[in-house]
Amino acid sequence: MTDLELIFTMLGEKVTSEISQTEKPDTFVKNKKVAKRGGNVAGSARRETEKELGRSIASKQNYLPKELPVDKK
Numbered sequence: 001m002t003d004l005e006l007i008f009t010m011l012g013e014k015v016t017s018e019i020s021q022t023e024k025p026d027t028f029v030k031n032k033k034v035a036k037r038g039g040n041v042a043g044s045a046r047r048e049t050e051k052e053l054g055r056s057i058a059s060k061q062n063y064l065p066k067e068l069p070v071d072k073k
Helices: 003-023 028-053
Strands: none
16 A cells, blocks of 8 residues: 555544544444445545545555465475
């Protein structure tokens, strides 16, 4: 992940955590709604940033190698 990808991922997670701590959802459905709201905040921020930069912040970078090494014992 690039720095910007990581930042927007962390933003969504943190906003979701803050909403959850405030509202204390007690069911799966309520938690799912909180998660969507947190993701929407990060998504809006990402789209606004991409508009300002004039380019996508998503990259084709992947932390994991294309093929994982096979353990040969």
